[in-house]
Amino acid sequence: MAAAEMAADGLDRELFACARGDALALKRIFDREAGRLTAVAERIVKRRDLAEEVVQEAFINIWTKAHQYSPDRGSARGWIHAIVRNRALNLLRDGRREDLVDAERLDAMREADQMDHVLSAFAALDRDSRLRACLDTLEETRRRGILMAYVGGYSHGEIAGRLRLPLGTAKSWIRRGLAALRECMA
């Protein structure tokens, strides 16, 4: 994300205000960002009601942890999104254990939908963006594995299954894909 864009979104100032106990700042973040954050969470947990639950808990965390945010640790937006993403991934992990059978059935039903989400995120990336250009240089399967993990919250095992690869192969493809991506974006 461009530095100018990072500074211009003002989210860092809102986080500093939250750290000072300004509850209105939290509300302003909510008003601006809750819609997108819910959409980001929904890509991972696959259900709107669960996504809202994730966002609800994430805002409690944003409020109580705002004093930990520091600009030398990346953008305020990245920090906020990380809180939402972590909560979504944890919910997914907990759910996986609880109702595996049900989840598998639902997974099968939603499979096509989910892959659409993952691929559309890539297609919607700004054509001029660095990330887009660098993802473009990756071999198709590697790119897909990385997108499935980041956008859809898939685990190594799930990615291997969907891409019909042995687990070890999927892991090493993703690892190499990520290394190539880092190098390209450096």
Next chain:
Amino acid sequence: MTFEDIHAIADDYVLGLLERSDELAVEAEMARNGDLARAVAAARDRFLPLDMTAMPVPVSSTLWQRIETRLQETPAGAGDTAGEINTRMDPDRPPQASPRAANDNAASRWRRAAFGGLAASLLMAAGLAFTLTRTVEPLVVAVLVDEAGAVQAVVEDFGSDRAVVRLLDDLKVPADRTMQVWTLPSREMGPVSLGLLDQARSTRLAPPALPRPQDAQLYEITLEPAGGSPTGRPTGPILAKGFAKLPR
């Protein structure tokens, strides 16, 4: 887990590809390993454009209310460790004497603000304490913030009748007033004056003999009539306050 290729670990962490136990290990390591923390931040920002492709969806009208309800259930300053810290400096003073303290919300806002300020400023305070004394370490350092959470002063208490106040902002003092520094060694003892401050100057104080300063001990600066509080207890408005930390 080992942290050799921190960039690969950071990517796996941001993509959610780690086992929960490794994830917790990364979070613990990030707290002390700045390189790893920076690598994670860089990875987050690298993939963030993918999140930005998510079209915002309408959320339930009750979602914000649910968050507000949860926030009210969350104790003010959820990071608080000391339960006593919102003790007012003078328990005898009626609440009306200070409009700030008359309102519980304001009190918890302050408490939260003080913590935010403290967290952000402790490193700086430790640095100051070091350069100021060189050979002798203060027993505790307190960063004092105003109601808005802005750092105003640092108190370094060396025990044995010696304390140093460094003013870090221009505190406005009317001509007929003086700033007085207080601490609360214990509830039983009540607030004790550490001394008066010259107009907006950092000062070495010679407080009376007091118990050894403790972690989380309250320090504050009030505005008092020239010559100091007539009652021996704080009577004027609080300019800044904060809680002591033991230098590590």
